[in-house]
């Protein structure tokens with residue numbers, strides 16, 4: 523194998539690794555964007571039964587009877 527062939531082979535290898543890395547990066551960014559959209563849609567859909575502001579499903583409370591979300595603080599105030 524002469525140096526020119528070796529150089530071409532090396533360039534091809536670098537090119538394919540670079541293309542693969544670019545593809546992985548793009549698909550990861552797409553996945554992350556989709557997850558952000560889903561989370562955004564969820565939080566936008568759920569609003570507090572008392573003040574009608576968006577709730578955070580990770581910290582706020584879901585009431586099975588009224589099928590509605592309550593802010594932790596709004597729930598506490600309603601119970602007082």
Ligand SMILES: [Zn+2]
Pocket residue numbers: 570571572573574575592593596
């Ligand atoms: Zn509230």
